[in-house]
Amino acid sequence: xxxxxxxxxxxxxxxxxxxxxxxxxxxxxxxxxxxxxxxxxxxxxxxxxxxxxxxxxxxxxxxxxxxxxxxxxxxxxxxxxxxxxxxxxxxxxxxxxxxxxxxxxxxxxxxxxxxxxxxxxxxxxxxxxxxxxxxxxxxxxxxxxxxxxxxxxxxxxxxxxxxxxxxxxxxxxxxxxxxxxxxxxxxxxxxxxxxxxxxxxxxxxxxxxxxxxxxxxxxxxxxxxxxxxxxxxxxxxxxxxxxxxxxxxxxxxxxxxxxxxxxxxxxxxxxxxxxxxxxxxxxxxxxxxxxxxxxxxxxxxxxxxxxxxxxxxxxxxxxxxxxxxxxxxxxxxxxxxxxxxxxxxxxxxxxxxxxxxxxxxxxxxxxxxxxxxxxxxxxxxxxxxxxxxxxxxxxxxxxxxxxxxxxxxxxxxxxxxxxxxxxxxxxxxxxxxxxxxxxxxxxxx
Numbered sequence: 001x002x003x004x005x006x007x008x009x010x011x012x013x014x015x016x017x018x019x020x021x022x023x024x025x026x027x028x029x030x031x032x033x034x035x036x037x038x039x040x041x042x043x044x045x046x047x048x049x050x051x052x053x054x055x056x057x058x059x060x061x062x063x064x065x066x067x068x069x070x071x072x073x074x075x076x077x078x079x080x081x082x083x084x085x086x087x088x089x090x091x092x093x094x095x096x097x098x099x100x101x102x103x104x105x106x107x108x109x110x111x112x113x114x115x116x117x118x119x120x121x122x123x124x125x126x127x128x129x130x131x132x133x134x135x136x137x138x139x140x141x142x143x144x145x146x147x148x149x150x151x152x153x154x155x156x157x158x159x160x161x162x163x164x165x166x167x168x169x170x171x172x173x174x175x176x177x178x179x180x181x182x183x184x185x186x187x188x189x190x191x192x193x194x195x196x197x198x199x200x201x202x203x204x205x206x207x208x209x210x211x212x213x214x215x216x217x218x219x220x221x222x223x224x225x226x227x228x229x230x231x232x233x234x235x236x237x238x239x240x241x242x243x244x245x246x247x248x249x250x251x252x253x254x255x256x257x258x259x260x261x262x263x264x265x266x267x268x269x270x271x272x273x274x275x276x277x278x279x280x281x282x283x284x285x286x287x288x289x290x291x292x293x294x295x296x297x298x299x300x301x302x303x304x305x306x307x308x309x310x311x312x313x314x315x316x317x318x319x320x321x322x323x324x325x326x327x328x329x330x331x332x333x334x335x336x337x338x339x340x341x342x343x344x345x346x347x348x349x350x351x352x353x354x355x356x357x358x359x360x361x362x363x364x365x366x367x368x369x370x371x372x373x374x375x376x377x378x379x380x381x382x383x384x385x386x387x388x389x390x391x392x393x394x395x396x397x398x399x400x401x402x403x404x405x406x407x408x409x410x411x412x413x414x415x416x417x418x419x420x421x422x423x424x425x426x427x428x429x430x431x432x433x434x435x436x437x438x439x440x441x442x443x444x445x
Contacts, residue, residue, distance in 0.1 A: 089266035124229035306347035320413025
């Protein structure tokens with residue numbers, strides 16, 4: 001598209017944004033040949049009634065009506081600083097450009113038909129018209145014209161190559177060779193060019209070449225040394241980046257053949273890497289707690305009894321997240337990792353006190369019942385104080401409130417459910433699997 005066309009379309013989108021967002025602080029637009037951007041800066045969340053997500057949703061529905069060009073709304077990424085972009089970025093890697101040209105249309109049809117995505121696009125577009133000149137080498141040899149002469153003639157005629165310099169009035173000027181634009185506006189005009197053969201005769205290119213018109217991408221992209229195309233898409237309401245990645249994998253398995261490879265980029269890649277890191281942190285936290293408790297209790301049974309509080313907390317956190325409509329994101333995952341340490345202390349209080357009562361002569365059943373009753377008060381005191389301290393996170397407001405709400409909801413739900421159930425589950429597990437301290441002392445004696 002020409003600069004003027006993109007400029008007018010960008011002005012149209014700017015007017016839409018200006019009329020639909022009274023919450024705007026400023027609007028900055030930029031247009032160039034081929035694309036344009038409109039950046040919307042919002043006022044503080046305390047000064048507006050709509051969230052950023054609600055404003056983006058309203059603008060998405062409106063800009064789709066401006067059909068003179070393709071436009072979409074993208075929000076600033078939570079990851080990677082101030083970079084913005086679509087949340088789902090899926091890279092298709094192929095052994096050749098022809099493979100991508102063959103499969104991209106079908107892949108994009110599936111993406112656009114999926115209810116998970118909204119306003120999908122691909123960076124590799126076959127929109128640039130080109131004309132390929134095919135030389136009939138046999139005929140050129142017969143007429144005494146070398147392919148080198150044909151290439152040089154076309155280069156001098158079309159490229160504006162510098163032939164030399166000349167001086168006038170003490171100044172140096174370049175000499176550029178090129179055919180007048182009026183004589184090369186159409187591909188067929190090239191056939192009117194003549195080239196000299198070995199005998200000095202002028203031969204028309206019409207006798208030596210044929211033209212093949214085609215389209216090609218304005219830019220070529222590579223990812224891990226493979227020629228690639230990146231499919232970017234927004235998400236429909238109610239879907240997460242994880243859902244989008246799974247849906248892209250499903251479409252890739254359905255559409256692409258075995259010669260393709262896929263990868264993630266942008267926010268999707270950062271989400272996947274952070275999720276893997278958090279999973280490792282979660283497993284490491286559990287292992288470290290078990291090892292520390294094993295050293296404290298001098299047993300591997302008691303630490304596993306203590307850790308039965310962790311599944312209870314995770315279930316409680318997930319239930320509360322489901323009730324309040326919180327998705328699984330990096331903030332909620334961090335909150336769930338926090339739960340491991342917060343709820344383990346409830347199990348420690350019961351198990352440690354039960355072991356002491358056994359050493360005083362009580363049976364396992366009597367000891368753990370006594371521990372549950374007598375440790376209930378400190379368990380409730382510490383848990384309630386923790387929950388009350390985290391409740392402000394559940395009802396956070398202001399910038400970044402969504403992240404604090406996600407973290408607080410998971411932790412409060414996990415603490416609440418785990419505190420109630422651990423008073424019943426931990427004693428039952430202890431009675432079934434713990435070491436009988438009285439028998440152990442008799443054997444040692």
